[in-house]
Amino acid sequence: MRIFRLIGLVLLLPLVVWGIEVLYLLQRNASTPSKIQTQGKAGRTRLMAEFKGKERDLVRDYEQRKYLATGETAYDRIFNTQGQTINQLIQCIATEALPKTWSCEVQVEEFTHFLLLILLPHNEERVAATRIAVHLKPIIAYCNPYLSDVAVFDRNHKSYLFFDQEILEHLRNGGNLTDALVAKVEHQGRSFTRFNSTTIPCEKHESHLFLSTEVIGPSALVTCYALFDTGASTTVLSSEVITATGNDDLTTAPKRTFQTANGLLSCPIVRREVNLAGIRRNIEVAVNQRDEVNLIGMNYFSGLKYIVDSEASCIHVWEK
Amino acid sequence: MTDMTIVQCTHCGSRNRIRPHSNHMSPVCGRCGSPLVGYCLKQSGISRRLSTGMIKLIGILLFLLIPIVCYGIVITPRWLSKDFSDLPAAEAESTSRFRAEQEETLAKLEAKLQQELAQIDSMELNGIASAQYHNSMNARLSYDKKYALTPREKAQLSMLNLAKDSTRSYHEAIKAVATEAAPNGSNIRVTESLGQIGLHIDFDMSSMTSGEHGTSTKHDTIDSLRKEVVVLISKVTNDVFLFCKDLELETIHVACKHHVQTTRPDGTTSVENTLLYKILVHRNRMPKLSNNPFLDLYSTTEYLQVEEDNFEELEIIRTRI
Numbered sequence A: 001m002r003i004f005r006l007i008g009l010v011l012l013l014p015l016v017v018w019g020i021e022v023l024y025l026l027q028r029n030a031s032t033p034s035k036i037q038t039q040g041k042a043g044r045t046r047l048m049a050e051f052k053g054k055e056r057d058l059v060r061d062y063e064q065r066k067y068l069a070t071g072e073t074a075y076d077r078i079f080n081t082q083g084q085t086i087n088q089l090i091q092c093i094a095t096e097a098l099p100k101t102w103s104c105e106v107q108v109e110e111f112t113h114f115l116l117l118i119l120l121p122h123n124e125e126r127v128a129a130t131r132i133a134v135h136l137k138p139i140i141a142y143c144n145p146y147l148s149d150v151a152v153f154d155r156n157h158k159s160y161l162f163f164d165q166e167i168l169e170h171l172r173n174g175g176n177l178t179d180a181l182v183a184k185v186e187h188q189g190r191s192f193t194r195f196n197s198t199t200i201p202c203e204k205h206e207s208h209l210f211l212s213t214e215v216i217g218p219s220a221l222v223t224c225y226a227l228f229d230t231g232a233s234t235t236v237l238s239s240e241v242i243t244a245t246g247n248d249d250l251t252t253a254p255k256r257t258f259q260t261a262n263g264l265l266s267c268p269i270v271r272r273e274v275n276l277a278g279i280r281r282n283i284e285v286a287v288n289q290r291d292e293v294n295l296i297g298m299n300y301f302s303g304l305k306y307i308v309d310s311e312a313s314c315i316h317v318w319e320k
Numbered sequence B: 001m002t003d004m005t006i007v008q009c010t011h012c013g014s015r016n017r018i019r020p021h022s023n024h025m026s027p028v029c030g031r032c033g034s035p036l037v038g039y040c041l042k043q044s045g046i047s048r049r050l051s052t053g054m055i056k057l058i059g060i061l062l063f064l065l066i067p068i069v070c071y072g073i074v075i076t077p078r079w080l081s082k083d084f085s086d087l088p089a090a091e092a093e094s095t096s097r098f099r100a101e102q103e104e105t106l107a108k109l110e111a112k113l114q115q116e117l118a119q120i121d122s123m124e125l126n127g128i129a130s131a132q133y134h135n136s137m138n139a140r141l142s143y144d145k146k147y148a149l150t151p152r153e154k155a156q157l158s159m160l161n162l163a164k165d166s167t168r169s170y171h172e173a174i175k176a177v178a179t180e181a182a183p184n185g186s187n188i189r190v191t192e193s194l195g196q197i198g199l200h201i202d203f204d205m206s207s208m209t210s211g212e213h214g215t216s217t218k219h220d221t222i223d224s225l226r227k228e229v230v231v232l233i234s235k236v237t238n239d240v241f242l243f244c245k246d247l248e249l250e251t252i253h254v255a256c257k258h259h260v261q262t263t264r265p266d267g268t269t270s271v272e273n274t275l276l277y278k279i280l281v282h283r284n285r286m287p288k289l290s291n292n293p294f295l296d297l298y299s300t301t302e303y304l305q306v307e308e309d310n311f312e313e314l315e316i317i318r319t320r321i
Helices: A002-069 A074-080 A086-097 A129-143 A165-172 A179-191 A239-245 B037-043 B045-080 B086-119 B122-141 B151-163 B170-181 B222-247 B296-303
Strands: A103-109 A113-119 A147-153 A159-163 A198-205 A208-216 A221-228 A235-238 A255-260 A263-276 A279-288 A304-309 A314-319 B005-008 B015-018 B187-193 B196-204 B251-263 B269-282 B305-309
Touching: A002 B045, A002 B086, A074 A086, A074 A129, A074 B122, A086 A103, A086 A113, A086 A129, A086 B122, A113 A129, A129 A147, A129 A159, A129 A165, A129 A179, A147 A165, A159 A165, A159 A179, A165 A179, A208 A239, A208 A279, A221 A235, A221 A239, A235 A239, A235 A263, A239 A263, A239 A279, B151 B170, B151 B222, B170 B187, B170 B196, B170 B222, B196 B222, B222 B251, B222 B269, B251 B305
Parallel strands: A113 A147, A235 A279, B196 B251
Antiparallel strands: A103 A113, A147 A159, A198 A208, A198 A314, A208 A221, A208 A263, A255 A263, A263 A279, A304 A314, B005 B015, B187 B196, B251 B269, B269 B305
């Protein structure tokens, strides 16, 4: 019996090996083609991605060369851009010609008068007219005869140089800015107040700015001091000022709740004209029934841009 | 008991008594549990001989199966293994075909782009762009309504249309244009004397600028007030001039008014809408007016003749609570 067992064991082992071998071979037969095909497909996908990348590079390179082929210089290329308006032409040429930190805008008035506004950055002192003229040369050359005037604004958004068409023509013809022309440019610049900021003088008390404010209501005009508060969304006026300028029934007026430093405060809302240095705006005003504090809030400055000059205690405001 | 058979276990050698039993049962050794083969062999002489032969036969068969199985192990890969050596080659060929197609596409695209690039003529583009800017400017010069974007341009367009309106009488046309050109609420009159037409416009300062309300003004000094009044008058004059220049006006008179509190010698006060400044432009000077909307002050004031200047009599009083 032992010999039988031995023979059985010896037979079982190769049988198991055979079975495993068969299974392995069948599995290999089944999986190998799909494996090879998957590898081939992956290779082609990689190839496709590679070609797509090459195509992109080619198109990008083409676009760049196409752009370069449209003109010899950057100015030529801007001028030759198809479908561009005159405003865009002046704006793009000026952006190219002026230092990167400067900004510019184009204004059109009365259909044909194109004015280029050059705005100096807030950290730059006034630049001399002769230096501006150097930057203007390509602008004049490429925007002729469309550009009528050029105005230069300082960091407080005040015009200080104005090159009219006559001077621009003189520069275009290769002329230089003589002292007399510089004086004229400066004189015109000072007098050109159309897009200037309005300076609102302030009084400084413990680093707070107070503004002399005219409040115009249905019945009267009252002048008072108001704190300039960039954190206040709405202008707040004391009930004394409100009652002096109109006969609003504050008990029936709509109310709005404000988050203040002293907690929530519910205030009646009325409308008043608020005038700061000639900038008159009809705005919603919250009535302060708790104390005598008047605040100029941000609703007054909606649609306006402003720069606070705390050293000179003033605010420069202009329309957007 | 006599039927019992004594069978010795071939494994442990112990002797076992076995009763007669049916054929399907197999006795085992009571001590070691091994099958009592000898019992079977003892059943009968024929079956004993048969069993021994069978066992030997099975043993031989099993023994023979071993090399067969081993042979099977060796031979099976030859039977079952398939040759996939063609597949990678086919895939490689497909990939190379794909590569060739892509390269061809890329080459075609490159050629097309090169062709397009070669067709770009900067001079031609310059010509097209210049013509486009020129056409755009011409459209603007002829007051194309698509360029009337600002309220001022819209008003100008309206003024132009009124000036060209042939259904209106001459005076009506002038008045209509002046109404458009002048600030809201202006007093406009058209006068005619000896065939010479004069246009008179009186406007309120508050209608043109902010900060002027009743008798109050935003200005701190008379000089600053005067400057603004001159600018406003220049602006109105420019507007009127621009759109009335074809209407053969002999004179244009423009006056600016403001509410002023007047104190009389007897001490009584009253608020009156007083004329602050009035100018006149003659026909012979009108062609010299150059219209620069950005430089009203310079282009206009030198051709204005002042008719009335009442600033000397004014005083600005500041009030504050």
